[in-house]
Amino acid sequence: MILFVMSGLTIKAPAKINLHLRVKGLRPDGYHELESIFLALDYGDILTFSIAGEDGDLDILTGWKTGRAQENLPQEKNLIYRAVSLFRARTGFKKGLRVAVEKHIPLGGGLGGGSSDAASALLAMNAVSGANLSHSALTEMALKLGSDVPFFLSGGAAWVSGRGEKITPLTVSGLLHDTSSGGLAVVLVNSGTPSGTAEAFALLDRRRAHIVPAAESPSMEKVTGALGGDPRNWPFTNDFLPVFLEDEGVNGTYSRILSQLRETGADFSGLSGAGSTCFGIFADRELAKEAILCLSKQWSFAQLTFPLARESKQ
Numbered sequence: 648m649i650l651f652v653m654s655g656l657t658i659k660a661p662a663k664i665n666l667h668l669r670v671k672g673l674r675p676d677g678y679h680e681l682e683s684i685f686l687a688l689d690y691g692d693i694l695t696f697s698i699a700g701e702d703g704d705l706d707i708l709t710g711w712k713t714g715r716a717q718e719n720l721p722q723e724k725n726l727i728y729r730a731v732s733l734f735r736a737r738t739g740f741k742k743g744l745r746v747a748v749e750k751h752i753p754l755g756g757g758l759g760g761g762s763s764d765a766a767s768a769l770l771a772m773n774a775v776s777g778a779n780l781s782h783s784a785l786t787e788m789a790l791k792l793g794s795d796v797p798f799f800l801s802g803g804a805a806w807v808s809g810r811g812e813k814i815t816p817l818t819v820s821g822l823l824h825d826t827s828s829g830g831l832a833v834v835l836v837n838s839g840t841p842s843g844t845a846e847a848f849a850l851l852d853r854r855r856a857h858i859v860p861a862a863e864s865p866s867m868e869k870v871t872g873a874l875g876g877d878p879r880n881w882p883f884t885n886d887f888l889p890v891f892l893e894d895e896g897v898n899g900t901y902s903r904i905l906s907q908l909r910e911t912g913a914d915f916s917g918l919s920g921a922g923s924t925c926f927g928i929f930a931d932r933e934l935a936k937e938a939i940l941c942l943s944k945q946w947s948f949a950q951l952t953f954p955l956a957r958e959s960k961q
């Protein structure tokens with residue numbers, strides 16, 4: 648949602664989880680073919696853009712709201728900086744900008760924080776500049792910034808394939824929280840240790856080369872068809888999980904978090920992206936609240952949230 652306020656333009660950058668993530672073959676460009684169900688969450692960062700300073704200036708001020716404060720990334724690695732630069736190169740928009748970032752999504756958590764910030768920066772720049780670029784022009788820029796960025800231009804629930812750019816929106820009203828249907832609650836848990844995406848893909852490739860053959864993937868129809876049903880029967884998997892579980896050995900962090908999520912009443916539990924955040928899906932919101940009380944005592948990040956509907960931002 649984009650809001651124009653006195654101090655500038657404020658936009659939310661939601662987190663996501665991958666309810667399902669199959670990593671298929673390695674492509675000639677070095678990326679992997681993916682098949683995934685992405686789900687945007689009602690939890691995320693908040694970005695405020697204001698016009699400030701001389702032409703070409705870009706100040707990004709980051710306030711960390713969860714976990715310990717992280718050092719600010721160097722500009723060339725900061726996806727907001729790269730999104731603004733790309734947008735400027737494409738449109739010729741030069742005015743100086745100040746971006747205040749309220750950072751809630753943990754780094755290296757598989758929740759898409761950097762990617763969502765980048766997508767929101769593109770949407771905010773499109774509004775603030777008045778350039779009014781089309782969705783496909785924004786998608787083209789988004790993919791240059793990262794494989795997960797195109798999804799965040801619209802959010803909601805989606806079947807995502809290719810490198811991350813082929814997006815089929817899924818309308819699953821039962822997922823969404825509203826008083827008539829109940830909806831689902833999502834509990835996020837992170838031990839505080841970040842996971843590097845490139846390293847995780849490389850580890851998966853090494854394991855597959857020597858030990859685990861890539862399994863067959865069920866079709867999009869089969870996987871997404873299950874989404875409207877009882878989460879206890881979801882056939883979803885994440886290809887990184889068996890590799891991480893094997894790597895950490897018996898009673899490791901992932902295995903403990905996932906069993907605690909199940910013990911506290913999750914109807915489904917899984918790993919998001921290439922780690923490091925695990926999630927539990929709860930049909931019972933009260934049970935989810937109790938789970939948070941218990942899990943937040945033990946883990947550095949435990950957050951209750953809900954699926955977020957797709958937004959029409961164009």
Ligand code: C5P
Pocket residue numbers: 677678679680681792793794795809810811844845846848
């Ligand atoms: O696209 P992004 O910059 O987020 O990707 C980070 C790294 O994750 C890539 O350099 C690549 O090693 C790996 N990756 C992949 N296949 C994808 C997405 C990411 O191998 N579809």
